[in-house]
Amino acid sequence: MIVPMKKVFLVVQNKDADSAIKNLRRLGLLHLEHEQDPKSREISSIQDELNLVNQAITVLESVAQEPRLGKIKHEKQEGLKIVSQQIIDAHKRYEHLKEYSVTLKSHINQWERWGDFEPNDIQGLKKNNIYLRFYEVLKNQINNFPKGVVIKNIFTQGAAANCLVVSIGCPEIPFKEIEPPKISLNAMKHRLSEDARTIEFIKKNIAEHICYEDDLLILKNSLDKDLEFYQALAGMGRDESLTYLKGYMPFDAEMKLLTAARKEGWGILLKEPSEDDLVPTLMRNPAWAALIRPLLKLLEIIPGYRELDISPLFIIFFSLFFGMLIGDAGYGLIYLFLTMFIHKRIGRRVKDKSAFFLFYVLSSCAIIWGILTGNFFGHEWLAKTGFKPLVPALNDVSFIQAFCFFIGAVHLSIAHSWRAALKAPSLSALADVGWISIIWAAFFLAKTLLLGDGFPFFGKWLIIAGLTLVLFFTSPQRNILKGMGVGLGTIALGLMNNFTDVVSYIRLFAVGLAGVAIADAFNSMAAGINKGTIITLVVSGLIILAGHTLNIILGPISVLIHGVRLNVLEFSGHANVSWSGFEYKPLSEK
Known part of the structure; x- marks a missing residue:
């Protein structure tokens, strides 16, 4: 559920502003809304230092796979600033040398076939009016060089001839000259070798600084909190001898804040947020529904304060969609074992473990x-062994397509039922009842048009009843014609969308079937190649490994595309959830 918020206005004397922010931070209740753009010398200084530390941490994270060299070291803040600068400077030099090495390799490849020569010698010959120039021309154009020049074809490449042209003086040549290198080929190779050694030295040097990573992370958190403090202080409004601020807090923390206000002598006003207020969203759900939180964070979406929290339904249907889209017990076991392995390896370092438990549920x-469908790294090979799926109907194409439409109708009906329950006892709730009727009419119409089933006799009554309710109750008002106009506009926009939204759930069947088809195709290919010899056995094994690895990688991607879409777009659209919210982030010490 989305926790109701209270809007808070707090007034203190100017001299008490610092202590008020410190006490509010200690309470950890108030999400601040700045009265003015927070700017100060302290803020600029902290932002510069924070930027320095963040860059250093990013560099260290990029070499986190390197062995941790040296013991963990602890430095004071000033020392860590120097360490951060050293890390950043070393990384800049490292990147510069890597980039220059790529350029150097390109030049070496370009001039390798020309042979080694000293570019300075060419410049010396120029002083004596002897010119050495380099050209790449078509073989049949060599005779087009002017007379009086010496042409030496150094090497040919396809239809092109790479020529050295020697002349007394500098006659005009009708071809584009190749600019000679700045240094000799031998010098380039020597420089590349030296740079490679320097790159390895810098890389090792940066790795030696990993021992400061923990202290840098602690410093980053401290600077984040300092920045938050000074932004809160600078963002307060001021009026002569008084300083004031406003923000939002959960409704059930009211007494805690009032108690602190009495103790500190603050002026305080609590009220309900208005429709125009930008209120942060705080979601509280049972542990099982909160499992969807890592996915919402990954997608960076959160419902608006006045929208529905669909987390419970999201986790239920997303889990069903994951099962249908992956559709293979073997792949599910792979995901389960991978999750268990990662959980064991890094679980102690991860504070929020809900992502692990989410994958346990999805894998299951x-x-x-x-x-249920008899799929274990494919379907055909298992069927040949005589294994029978627990629910054979789930392998029937017509049945599973109809089942997908049914899931869509149920899913979207829940969205409108929820909206109707929230609107009740308003007559506008009947409009959502009308949309439910239209959704089920769309379900039967999809079965008729796409599966060839007969359209039921009551289907037209579902459409008529649904259209009537939407027409009259979308915007019920005394002026019936005006209300009907709003309803008619809604019907024009939403009628076809309801049909296409129900049909879009067929992606669960199509994508799941594609995964099974890929698995069966690679299994059949491997079986056809295997002739009983060691070589064919190895090749068959590699084909099976490649095919199933492809499916295991593409599976979660398809879930992110299709499973998420059905919840975030189709369902949310019908539930009127636009994901327009922003997270409740109270001023706190943690």
Whole structure:
């Protein structure tokens, strides 16, 4: 659920502003809304230092796979600033040398076939009016060089001849000259070798600084909090001898803040947020529904304060979609074992472990669906062994397509039912009842048009009843014609969308079927190649490994595309959730 918020206005004397912010930070309740753009010398200084530390941490994270050299070292803040600058400077030199090495390799490749020569000697000959120039021309154009020049074809490449042209004086030559290198080929190779050694030295030097990473992370958190403090202080409004601020806090923290206000002598006003207020969103859900939180963070979406928190339904349907889209018990076991392995390796370092438990649930759903449909690293090979799926109907194309439409109709009906319940006892709730009727009419119409089933006799009554309710109750008002106009506009925009939204759930069947088809195709290919010899056995094994690895990688991607879409777009559109919110982030010490 989305926690109701209270809007808070707090007034203190100017001299108490610092202590008020410190006390509010200690309470950890108030999400501040700045009265003015927070600017100060302290803020600029902290931002510069924070930028320095963040860059250093980013560099260290890029070499995190390197062995940790040296013992963990602890430095004071000033020392860590120097360390950060050293890390950044070393990394800049490292990147510069790597970039220059690429250029150098390109020049070496370009001039390798010309042979080694000293460019300075060419300049010396110029002083004696002897010119050495380099050209790349077509073989049949060599005779087009002017008379009186010496042409030496150094090497040919396809239809092109790479020539050295020697002349007394500098006659005009009708071809584009190749600019000679600044240094000799031998010098370029020597410089490349030296740079490679320097790059390795810098890389090792940066790796030696990993021992400061923990202290830098601690410093970053401290600077973040300092920045938050000074921004809160600078963002307060001021009026002569008084300083004031406003913000939002959960409704159930009211007494805690009032108690602190009485103790500190603050002036305080609590009220309900208005429709125009930009209120942060705080979601509280049971542990099982909160499992979807890592996915929402990954997508960087959060419902608006006045929208629905669909987390419980999101986790239920997303788990079902994951099972259907992956559709293979073998793949589900791979995901499960990978999650267990990663959980064991890094679980202690991760504060929020909900992502691990989310994948445990999703992997289990894939395993269950695979058992129900008889898919274990493919379907055909398992069927040949005599294994029968627990629910054979799930392998029937017509049945599973109809089942997808049914899931869509149920999913979207829940969205409108939820909206109707929130609107009740307003008559506008009947408009959502009308849309539910239209959704089920769309379900039967999809079965008729795409699967060849007969359209039920009551289908037209579902459409008529649905259109009537939407027409009259989308915007019920005394002026019936005006209300009907609003309803008619809604019908024009939404009628076809309801049909296409129901049909869009067929992606669960199509994508799931594609995964099974890929698995069966690679299994068949491997079986056809295997002739019983060691070589064919190895090749078959590699084909099977490549095919199933492809499916295992593409599976989660398809879930992110299709499983997320059905929740975030189709369902959310019908539930009127636009994901326009921003997270509740109270001023705190943590």
